[in-house]
Amino acid sequence: MSEISGCRSLSSLLLLGTIFLQFIPGFSDDGKNSTNPTSHAPSNSRNGSTLAFIPFGLVVVGLLSFFLFKLWQKKKREEQYARLLKLFEEDDELELELGLRD
Numbered sequence: 001m002s003e004i005s006g007c008r009s010l011s012s013l014l015l016l017g018t019i020f021l022q023f024i025p026g027f028s029d030d031g032k033n034s035t036n037p038t039s040h041a042p043s044n045s046r047n048g049s050t051l052a053f054i055p056f057g058l059v060v061v062g063l064l065s066f067f068l069f070k071l072w073q074k075k076k077r078e079e080q081y082a083r084l085l086k087l088f089e090e091d092d093e094l095e096l097e098l099g100l101r102d
Contacts, residue, residue: 014055
């Protein structure tokens with residue numbers, strides 16, 4: 001169930017990130033900031049490629065963080081399991097020290 005909510009939050013974060021990029025003056029395609037419309041055409045292809053790499057980078061960072069989180073969860077679970085086994089294993093030396101066993 002948490003994977004579904006994590007996927008939803010990742011997709012909503014990606015959607016909000018792409019919407020936010022439209023409000024940055026350098027990335028919007030409205031042409032209000034440029035004084036010469038003909039000089040805007042060559043940089044348009046560069047901005048298009050930049051816009052293509054930003055969502056790709058966000059997806060890569062999101063996937064990397066997701067896998068690192070899963071790896072951290074697995075490591076934490078293994079540590080807790082080892083601690084549980086250590087708690088319930090019989091320690092003969094401790095029993096002898098406490099005088100519980102001869």
